Amino acid sequence: MNITTISDDIFKLSVSLENVLFEGIWEIPRGVSVNSYIVKGEKIALVDGVCGWDGVPEHLFEMLDQMNMKIDDVDYLIINHMEPDHSGWLEDLRSIKANLNIICTKPAEQLLEAFYGRVDNIRVVKDGDTLDLGNGRILTFATVPNVHWPDAMVTYDTMTKTLFSCDVFGTYGYIEGKHFDEDLTEEELVIFEEEGVRYYSNIVATFSDFTKKALDKLKDIEIKVVAPGHGLVWRKNPSKIIDDYKRYAAYQKDPDLHEVTVLYGSMYGMTEKAVQHIIESLKNYDVKVNVHRVPETSWGTILASVWNSPVVILAMPTYEYKMFPPMAAILEELGNKKVHNRKALRIGSYGWSGGAQKELDEIMKHKGMKWTFVEPVEFKGAAAQSDYQKMDEGIIELMEMIGVSDTAVTV
Ligand SMILES: Cc1cc2nc3c(=O)[nH]c(=O)nc-3n(C[C@H](O)[C@H](O)[C@H](O)COP(=O)(O)O)c2cc1C
Incomplete structure (x- = not known):
């Protein structure tokens, strides 16, 4: 003392x-x-x-x-x-x-x-x-x-x-x-x-x-x-x-920062590979990108990151007909902390039934989070070229929503 x-x-x-x-x-x-x-x-x-x-x-x-x-x-x-x-x-x-x-x-x-x-x-x-x-x-x-x-x-x-x-x-x-x-x-x-x-x-x-x-x-x-x-x-x-x-x-409803949180979980690397693509694509934009893997990253760090981020990318596979459990846990906590109005894209791999997306929709609804999602990109097994294309389209939409333009120079 x-x-x-x-x-x-x-x-x-x-x-x-x-x-x-x-x-x-x-x-x-x-x-x-x-x-x-x-x-x-x-x-x-x-x-x-x-x-x-x-x-x-x-x-x-x-x-x-x-x-x-x-x-x-x-x-x-x-x-x-x-x-x-x-x-x-x-x-x-x-x-x-x-x-x-x-x-x-x-x-x-x-x-x-x-x-x-x-x-x-x-x-x-x-x-x-x-x-x-x-x-x-x-x-x-x-x-x-x-x-x-x-x-x-x-x-x-x-x-x-x-x-x-x-x-x-x-x-x-x-x-x-x-x-x-x-x-x-x-x-x-x-x-x-x-x-x-x-x-x-x-x-x-x-x-x-x-x-x-x-x-x-x-x-x-x-x-x-x-x-x-x-x-x-x-x-x-x-x-x-x-x-x-x-x-x-x-910031509870509107962090006016150019910041993106990429929050993901992956068991065998299929979803993670798609996350790597997203991280590469985000390099074309003038935004700060925070990448956090669950369950490795603590809840406190994730909360601080999402509090500053108007855009959130959620990436997780299906696990026993639902989403990868650590992702569900942190999303529930984000709901408890009343993190509202984020602009978001959800991607993820599944094997045969899917189910992650349904649970995500349920959490958003029962926590009253009011997040705006662009079209989700779910893929069976590994992501195909067409899936990467859809992810990039989703990113363009999200960046437009927060007024960030592509910094890549096209000739
Ligand atoms: C323990 C476990 C449970 C799974 N449960 C489901 C399931 O209920 N439905 C489904 O479609 N896929 C299920 N899968 C398959 C995964 O979603 C699939 O392997 C996916 O590619 C994993 O993505 P990842 O490589 O990013 O971990 C399960 C996989 C594991 C290992």
Whole structure:
């Protein structure tokens, strides 16, 4: 755990995680930080906690020691969001200071009881409520329901105009010694953009409509510092992460990028050979192409890729009268994350009955995904020249749909 000064009397305590699956599912190749904040007036508030990683509470005590504080000095624990990665200190803190005052929303109060059996010393807050810490430091609260649990809220320090936003404006990614956006090189900023969309697509995507409402609610607040529960503190250019989140929310239905995801599975190479043809054909267009094989590529990586891609090529064979199972699993997950309105081509090999296409149609329908498909190209065994021709025609159609033209020079 490390401690960083954000501004006079505001400190970040954070833990970096790597080599774990975040939420037990998502790979985090560049790690993630989990951030908690200490805000001091006459009274002291701890905004969010982190899970019981990294020797908490011992490390927490060391950090407090460095600030000449003891846990007894903390007057309030503000819980923006009850998910255990942010509320996990609660049990330890309560065992040390039983009368710790907790500030949270009504839905969080119910979750507190469910998760920790806690019903005492809770002040429930709603939109616009304030907490006066003394010395002119007044905190206000705004609920942001379902970003990403029903209980979520953000806390705003009116003195420094710092927004403690918990999961909102979070990113994956952790670079040793880099805590603020102003610490980053251009290349590192690109890393955090990639990790932003990865985090959004893995964690927040399902709640994009709620995220849009939350962003709308926050738009009239003057924000000088964004201090989220994951990732960097945005101090030099806070509007960067706010605008990024607007884009990410919009990508649910319309990623306005020239990017294609080719998602495929293949048992014996027939479908894979056709995928190679498609990859070659896409080289004729000015588009970024991401190729992912299932089940080898993790769901988190695929989600991030498809979130950025208006065009998706799905390639899979028939397997036991249905589609190759890992492809069905990831398509269901894309449906759960509400990845809507993609333009798509499906290709694949079958042996005798087919069945992949039927299952694909069913998934699209029951998940309400509203993808627009060009004519599928299914072939028995190996693809023939006429099949490759049809694939190329499908690609032309898809590229036209996103306004990308063929870069090959014809004489
Ligand atoms: C375990 C297994 C199950 C299969 N089930 C079906 C099936 O139900 N219907 C069908 O038409 N083909 C079925 N096939 C045939 C494959 O779809 C066919 O071999 C296809 O060419 C495989 O494509 P690939 O080389 O890209 O893996 C099956 C093949 C395997 C290995």
